[in-house]
Amino acid sequence: MHLSAFVRLASADREILTQALQRRVRILEPRQDIIREGERPRFVNVILEGWAQRYKQLADGRRQILSFFIAGDLCDANIFILKQMDHSLSTVTRVKLAEISQSEFQEIMERSPRIAQALWWNELVTVAIQREWTTNIGQRTAYERIAHLFCEMFVRLRTTGRTDDDECEFPLTQSEIAEATGLTQVHVNRTIQEMRRDQLIELRNKRLKVFDLDRLMSVALFNPNYLHLDHEGLA
Amino acid sequence: MHLSAFVRLASADREILTQALQRRVRILEPRQDIIREGERPRFVNVILEGWAQRYKQLADGRRQILSFFIAGDLCDANIFILKQMDHSLSTVTRVKLAEISQSEFQEIMERSPRIAQALWWNELVTVAIQREWTTNIGQRTAYERIAHLFCEMFVRLRTTGRTDDDECEFPLTQSEIAEATGLTQVHVNRTIQEMRRDQLIELRNKRLKVFDLDRLMSVALFNPNYLHLDHEGLA
DNA sequence: CGAAGGATTGATTAGTCTCAACGCAAGTGG
DNA sequence: CCACTTGCGTTGAGACTAATCAATCCTTCG
Known part of the structure; x- marks a missing residue:
């Protein structure tokens, strides 16, 4: 960006x-x-x-x-x-x-x-x-919504060179994730635990680790087209 | 507009x-x-x-x-x-x-x-x-969401001179209202019935009648500031 | 060491969804 | 002009996602 x-x-x-x-x-x-x-x-x-x-x-x-x-x-x-x-x-x-x-x-x-x-x-x-955020909140389940937020931020950070392999900074509290996805903090907590159990991500100390980005994008129904990264500024 | x-x-x-x-x-x-x-x-x-x-x-x-x-x-x-x-x-x-x-x-x-x-x-x-739509779907209840959509469209139509006193055209089906508010068609139907019972609105034949716009705006937590109607083009 | 912010857990409830059927009005074809 | 179709709205029963309320547990940090 x-x-x-x-x-x-x-x-x-x-x-x-x-x-x-x-x-x-x-x-x-x-x-x-x-x-x-x-x-x-x-x-x-x-x-x-x-x-x-x-x-x-x-x-x-x-x-x-x-x-x-x-x-x-x-x-x-x-x-x-x-x-x-x-x-x-x-x-x-x-x-x-x-x-x-x-x-x-x-x-x-x-x-x-x-x-x-x-x-x-x-x-x-x-x-x-x-x-995309409107769509996220309107159509996706809690699990998908949070996964989608992870995808978006990871991809945006990667585009600007702010990822370290499969990890990135992720300074949001669970309450903030809740306010961004239209869920409650308690439900976000339970959903993230489920994602951890599913070996999708790791999230602690304000860092997010994505084990398999393709799988994360797939469960999130994430399509990066809305970020329009294919503009003329890139090769 | x-x-x-x-x-x-x-x-x-x-x-x-x-x-x-x-x-x-x-x-x-x-x-x-x-x-x-x-x-x-x-x-x-x-x-x-x-x-x-x-x-x-x-x-x-x-x-x-x-x-x-x-x-x-x-x-x-x-x-x-x-x-x-x-x-x-x-x-x-x-x-x-x-x-x-x-x-x-x-x-x-x-x-x-x-x-x-x-x-x-x-x-x-x-x-x-x-x-505002993101906020609508993320934070408001079904009743509030639909009321908010009614407010927005009514105010926008009125601004362009397309209302007739307390009525306006409203060509959406209940399924479309559902897709716009992140609800199901069945729930939209029940919610609109409730709004009718509450004497808030009348909706039939693709026309919407708003009995008391102030009350509708109030239950929708509708604040028109996001439409920025106070621009220099207006007196 | 105590305080505070954040994360976790449990029990219960509410709001909304799902599935399925039915009603009604308008349009269409024989 | 009647039988049929189609689209939209309405109703009911039951299931489930996510919310609510309330503790408790960590960590960090002054």
Whole structure:
């Protein structure tokens, strides 16, 4: 999901990006809000290190996690167009992020049509992921849902070179997995135990080990097409 | 959702749009695919009349409806950037739509920055709706989910002037409502009966009557902020 | 050592699904 | 114009997934 992986960018374009990502950098502690529903968006956030998430809360407190961001992910291109946030962003782990102001952002889009194109690509993939999450919660069983989340995060981390053979970081608590999949924490616990018994995965100390990715993808009915990894930026 | 409602457009911009929407117009019968998952996108589709939908199918046939389109809705700006569709589009009712080719589309975006901006706005609202659907299925009960769908469609139809006092068209079958909310058709049937008993709504002959929208919004925990109706195109 | 956050376990219940049948209205063909 | 089909909505009985409530157990860490 690295911006520079969207499309092939000329070195001038890369330079523009590098500049923009250095101007305003912040470090946030784990489980801290970045921006809340109702607030006016002032920056486009780019995650440089760590995991972050989107979530939405109903009037009575029920909470749905809507997506996760990992290093390289851009939160909301052009978010300034909206008067207020309809959801919140928060950190999962300690996070390093870059803030890009509206004027900086617009200048970048104008100076490089390639980057503007890359931003559209990024946005289209973001919606596609959200659609897959809707499908995940609407149609899959608890077991399949959690397996699907594991697949998605593993594949995304692998694409950005953040896996170590069959392992990757996985800093979510079982409660967070529950909020992301529309289940309860207790049921997530039991389901993960079942997956362990089935020799599908190992999950402890914030690390996920996938014994057989093909089998995991198969039980999850995981089809990576929605990540659109076959774009021109790749060989 | 009418393109011309996104932002205030100059009459020259309106002219550009009007032109583009007249070039290639098709009429499709009800329950007919417009484009299928896996195919290469060739056009941006704009719904001129009727209802359409996005859906996604798992390998074993389970189907999730992901969103509905009504007159004025633009299906996927810049969809050409993606090599293949990760979901399908189909009609619900008989539909009249306009197809815009890649070159036409790019020309429009270049000729009018205001329209380009409007397209970004449209895309941001589309993701916001998708997030709300994820939340709907993940957190709300069956009763709340269906009420929420009723609210969303009623408000969107009203915004585009397609309601008649407390009534609107509602051409979905109970099976389709089920596929959109992640429930079974049987349970949707029972839940709607309950809503009728509660004097919340009336639904027959493809028409929905909302007795008290405030009460419906309240039981659905419906917050219209995600539709971002407070944009500059409106007073 | 005590506190706190997270994971695990057990018992019970609720919400939703499954399967199967039936009803009704509209359309179709002989 | 009647018999048949088809699509959609309704009803019933029973099964099962996942939720709820409530403890208990770990680990980590100050």
